[in-house]
Amino acid sequence: xxxxxxxxxxxxxxxxxxxxxxxxxxxxxxxxxxxxxxxxxxxxxxxxxxxxxxxxxxxxxxxxxxxxxxxxxxxxxxxxxxxxxxxxxxxxxxxxxxxxxxxxxxxxxxxxxxxxxxxxxxxxxxxxxxxxxxxxxxxxxxxxxxxxxxxxxxxxxxxxxxxxxxxxxxxxxxxxxxxxxxxxxxxxxxxxxxxxxxxxxxxxxxxxxxxxxxxxxxxxxxxxxxxxxxxxxxxxxxxxxxxxxxxxxxxxxxxxxxxxxxxxxxxxxxxxxxxxxxxxxxxxxxxxxxxxxxxxxxxxxxxxxxxxxxxxxxxxxxxxxxxxxxxxxxxxxxxxxxxxxxxxxxxxxxxxxxxxxxxxxxxxxxxxxxxxxxxxxxxxxxxxxxxxxxxxxxxxxxxxxxxxxxxxxxxxxxxx
Amino acid sequence: xxxxxxxxxxxxxxxxxxxxxxxxxxxxxxxxxxxxxxxxxxxxxxxxxxxxxxxxxxxxxxxxxxxxxxxxxxxxxxxxxxxxxxxxxxxxxxxxxxxxxxxxxxxxxxxxxxxxxxxxxxxxxxxxxxxxxxxxxxxxxxxxxxxxxxxxxxxxxxxxxxxxxxxxxxxxxxxxxxxxxxxxxxxxxxxxxxxxxxxxxxxxxxxxxxxxxxxxxxxxxxxxxxxxxxxxxxxxxxxxxxxxxxxxxxxxxxxxxxxxxxxxxxxxxxxxxxxxxxxxxxxxxxxxxxxxxxxxxxxxxxxxxx
Numbered sequence: 255x256x257x258x259x260x261x262x263x264x265x266x267x268x269x270x271x272x273x274x275x276x277x278x279x280x281x282x283x284x285x286x287x288x289x290x291x292x293x294x295x296x297x298x299x300x301x302x303x304x305x306x307x308x309x310x311x312x313x314x315x316x317x318x319x320x321x322x323x324x325x326x327x328x329x330x331x332x333x334x335x336x337x338x339x340x341x342x343x344x345x346x347x348x349x350x351x352x353x354x355x356x357x358x359x360x361x362x363x364x365x366x367x368x369x370x371x372x373x374x375x376x377x378x379x380x381x382x383x384x385x386x387x388x389x390x391x392x393x394x395x396x397x398x399x400x401x402x403x404x405x406x407x408x409x410x411x412x413x414x415x416x417x418x419x420x421x422x423x424x425x426x427x428x429x430x431x432x433x434x435x436x437x438x439x440x441x442x443x444x445x446x447x448x449x450x451x452x453x454x455x456x457x458x459x460x461x462x463x464x465x466x467x468x469x470x471x472x473x474x475x476x477x478x479x480x481x482x483x484x485x486x487x488x489x490x491x492x493x494x495x496x497x498x499x500x501x502x503x504x505x506x507x508x509x510x511x512x513x514x515x516x517x518x519x520x521x522x523x524x525x526x527x528x529x530x531x532x533x534x535x536x537x538x539x540x541x542x543x544x545x546x547x548x549x550x551x552x553x554x555x556x557x558x559x560x561x562x563x564x565x566x567x568x569x570x571x572x573x574x575x576x577x578x579x580x581x582x583x584x585x586x587x588x589x590x591x592x593x594x595x596x597x598x599x600x601x602x603x604x605x606x607x608x609x610x611x612x613x614x615x616x617x618x619x620x621x622x623x624x625x626x627x628x629x630x631x632x633x634x635x636x637x638x639x640x641x642x643x644x645x646x647x648x649x650x651x652x653x654x655x656x657x658x659x660x661x662x663x664x665x666x667x668x669x670x
Numbered sequence: 671x672x673x674x675x676x677x678x679x680x681x682x683x684x685x686x687x688x689x690x691x692x693x694x695x696x697x698x699x700x701x702x703x704x705x706x707x708x709x710x711x712x713x714x715x716x717x718x719x720x721x722x723x724x725x726x727x728x729x730x731x732x733x734x735x736x737x738x739x740x741x742x743x744x745x746x747x748x749x750x751x752x753x754x755x756x757x758x759x760x761x762x763x764x765x766x767x768x769x770x771x772x773x774x775x776x777x778x779x780x781x782x783x784x785x786x787x788x789x790x791x792x793x794x795x796x797x798x799x800x801x802x803x804x805x806x807x808x809x810x811x812x813x814x815x816x817x818x819x820x821x822x823x824x825x826x827x828x829x830x831x832x833x834x835x836x837x838x839x840x841x842x843x844x845x846x847x848x849x850x851x852x853x854x855x856x857x858x859x860x861x862x863x864x865x866x867x868x869x870x871x872x873x874x875x876x877x878x879x880x881x882x883x884x885x886x887x888x889x890x891x892x893x894x895x896x897x898x899x900x901x902x903x904x905x906x907x908x909x910x911x912x913x914x915x916x917x918x919x920x921x922x923x924x925x926x927x928x929x930x931x932x933x934x935x936x937x938x939x940x941x942x943x944x945x946x947x948x949x950x951x952x953x954x955x956x957x958x959x960x961x962x963x964x965x966x967x968x969x970x971x972x973x974x975x976x
Contacts, residue, residue: 257768264764268756481751486812488720489745490768492737652721 257491261499265474266506278466279511283518304334305394308357308369310342310350313376317341319405328397337397340366354385361387367394377406453589454582456539456612459512461578464550467508468574471500471551472558472567475651479562484651493648501551535615538625545632546608550574552639559643560650581609592617601628604635671696671851672820677716677726679709686712688875689726694820694851694868699842701866701883702855703955705963709875710855711748714822717853718743730820741770744818748825748855750809754798758789761797762812769816776815783811787837803830810838814845821845822853827861839865859956869955873963887952890961894953895924895932901943911935916957923957 269275311317321339328336342353342360350371357369368386376382382402384395404425411421478484487496557570581588581600588597592614601610601620607628614620620628672694679687687709694700704710716723719735730739752761759780766776784790787807797805806829814821823842827835842865845852856862862869869886871879879886897906898921906922907915911930916923926932932950939945953961 260764260767268753268760272755477753481754482747482749483751483753485715485720485747485749486745486765486809487768489718489743490740490765492740649721652715 258495258498258502261487261491261496262503262506265500265503269470269474269504269507270510275507275511279514282511283515287518301330301336304330304336304338305367306338306340306365307394307398308340308342308360308366310344310353310357310369310371312344312350312374313372315409316372316376316402316405319408320401323401323405327401337394342369357385361385367391370398377410380406452616453585453613456543457582457585457609459516460543460546460608460612461582462515463505463508463512463547464554464578465571465575466511467504468550468554468558469571470504470507471554472561472571474500474504475555475558476561476564476567479651488652493651494644496651497555497644497647501548501555505547505551535619538619539612539615541629542608542611542632545629545636546604549604549632549636549639550578552636552643556639556643556646559647560653562653577605578609581606581613585613589613589617598624602631604632607632672717672728672730672853673732674713674717674728675726677713677723677728679712679716679721680724685875687716687723687872690870690872690875690877691726692717692853692870694853696819696851697846697849698868699846699852699854699866701862701869702853702872703857703859703862703869703959704872705857708872710872711824712875713872714745714824714853714855718745718822738770741816742819744813744816744821746810746813746821746823746826750806752797752805752809755796757793758795758797758800758808759784759793762808762815765812766815769818771816779815780811783815787811787834803834806830807834814841818850820851820853822855824855825858826854827856827858859954859959863955871959871962878962879958883955886958887955890953890958892950892952893926893928893930894951894957895922895926895935896947896949896951896954897922897924897939897945898947899939899943899945903943905942906939909935909938914957914961916960923954925953925957925961 309317309320317339324337324339325335330336342357344350344353354371357366360366361368367388368384371383371385373379373381384398386394388394407425408421411424412418416424475484478487491499554570554574557574558567561567561570588600588610591597597610597614598620600606601614601624611620611625611628619625672692674690674692677687677690678685690709690713692700692702692713702710702713712721715721716726717728719728719740728735730742733739756764759777762780762784763773763776766779767773771779780793781790784793787810789804789807792800792804797808800808810823810826813823826838826842830838842852842854854862854865863883866883868882869880870877897903900920903917903920903922906912906917906924909924911927911934912924913927914925924935926935936945936948939948
């Protein structure tokens with residue numbers, strides 16, 4: 255095994271010095287922050303000055319209460335109202351077209367954010383048009399819609415003769431707080447998002463580790479094939495040592511990468527207040543993580559060693575990436591019902607076990623039997639995958655040109 | 671030192687190597703000869719346990735192969751290459767440590783060899799910045815730095831200029847002096863003839879000729895004329911007494927009929943071209959190779975363009 259570590263050390267040190275690695279190391283967090291955080295920050299940033307919203311109120315009943323609700327509910331940080339309603343006069347009896355034209359021009363030259371047209375029959379058909387140039391600003395639209403609904407509901411209730419105080423009490427919105435029931439009856443506050451982020455971070459780490467070190471593995475095998483170093487290596491150490499060395503060295507590289515990113519990520523994670531999982535769950539997750547990772551690494555070796563062109567290498571990596579992305583894509587429905595039969599069955603498919611468990615464990619630790627059984631299944635498949643990968647690696651790494659066919663692969667597996 | 675017996679390897683129904691046996695002793699340069707695709711590389715790979723034979727076995731110093739046996743091997747493959755982006759000294763040290771040498775010792779030896787090959791000023795450079803010839807020298811250094819007992823060199827001279835060819839030849843002779851076993855694989859018969867004591871000629875996966883070079887030559891008899899001349903020698907292959915002719919620009923190797931008389935032949939030839947050398951001798955390895963391996967037609971055209 256000392257030779258495996260010599261190989262590992264070489265792979266690690268030579269790759270970590272490469273420009274491509276350093277660029278990814280530093281650029282990736284910047285891109286992640288760029289894509290993930292900045293739009294969120296922009297969207298949730300409070301407005302700096304009041305926004306003027308025009309209103310053409312044909313019914314004549316809405317303007318006043320809406321204005322009151324708006325000033326009560328939405329204020330700028332300095333205390334001024336966030337939204338100012340500007341009534342647009344209707345000149346004729348019922349023709350709103352001239353008013354609309356006025357409003358259009360006011361919106362177009364930037365004096366107003368947009369305007370509402372409230373029809374005569376607002377109380378019955380509940381349809382309101384909001385005209386704006388900036389249809390992407392869903393926050394304004396959402397606030398208008400919610401406030402209008404409250405106004406209409408209040409008006410309807412009043413018309414049925416209800417006491418205004420009672421109405422206030424009846425229409426009080428409910429703030430839902432989710433508490434996670436931990437073992438021993440202790441309750442802790444844990445919103446769905448927090449649990450979700452715990453799982454999500456685990457899955458993303460797994461994903462990045464597998465993809466980066468998988469890619470590095472395929473590439474490094476391809477490189478040694480095309481520069482023919484592999485023959486000298488194979489005359490110096492066994493195929494087993496070479497394969498193990500590569501997996502260890504390049505995983506080290508992958509861990510360096512996600513380790514470095516985590517340091518950056520901690521600040522962000524703290525912001526989302528990730529649920530702290532129990533030490534037992536953490537150990538369990540780690541077991542799944544390591545076993546799952548080794549399984550994927552073996553598959554990358556088996557699939558990557560027969561490759562002899564850059565193009566094939568790309569293909570192989572992208573196919574395997576899809577398998578990894580699948581559980582992440584399904585994560586929402588799964589997490590909503592982590593104990594459904596489908597999820598439990600999927601947890602026993604070795605390629606999916608780590609991610610499935612990552613989603614289940616933070617929500618609710620699965621029954622002991624399932625945990626033990628899935629770890630055993632995963633462990634056995636990992637060993638089998640490494641054994642098969644070793645067989646394929648030994649022959650395929652020396653083969654150039656054509657990829658081995660399935661019957662050839664089976665013959666390979668039977669040779670000692 | 672190295673005994674390979676009855677090696678056999680089959681790839682998808684095609685027999686690449688069939689019943690090949692070798693015996694390489696210490697202090698000898700053993701020529702593993704054969705045309706392209708004869709099975710030399712496959713044989714070498716089985717000896718080095720890079721691939722496992724379908725049948726037969728390899729022993730080194732009388733013991734079957736084990737993990738530590740690899741440290742006794744030094745190998746220069748025919749298809750060469752190194753990590754392009756890595757630095758010269760680092761690369762050499764890496765391969766040496768893979769053979770069980772400590773980093774410090776590897777560095778010390780690397781300096782000596784780099785000095786000898788006039789590469790010392792390049793040791794901090796990346797491999798890709800070196801010329802092809804220099805890269806090849808680096809690879810040769812890698813194959814011998816760990817002081818192996820068995821050195822297998824596949825076409826070590828190709829791509830080297832005459833100066834470096836001489837340097838390499840001197841080193842090979844030194845290694846032989848030190849008692850190493852050297853397997854020299856080539857299809858360049860002139861080089862094999864100059865260096866090897868023992869040869870093994872493989873064709874289509876089978877051994878077709880083997881033994882000490884001098885014995886092999888004797889077996890082919892003293893009926894070959896080595897000729898040097900001036901003028902147009904193209905008629906030589908048409909002479910009835912000549913069984914086979916290898917024609918070069920100003921020299922020829924003529925294998926004679928059993929009944930031919932060299933004296934008469936000399937007179938005939940002297941009338942048409944001016945002779946500088948006329949010698950009755952054993953055939954060259956080249957001629958033996960062509961006679962054993964090639965068909966008549968291939969021989970004539972191959973020699974004419976040589």
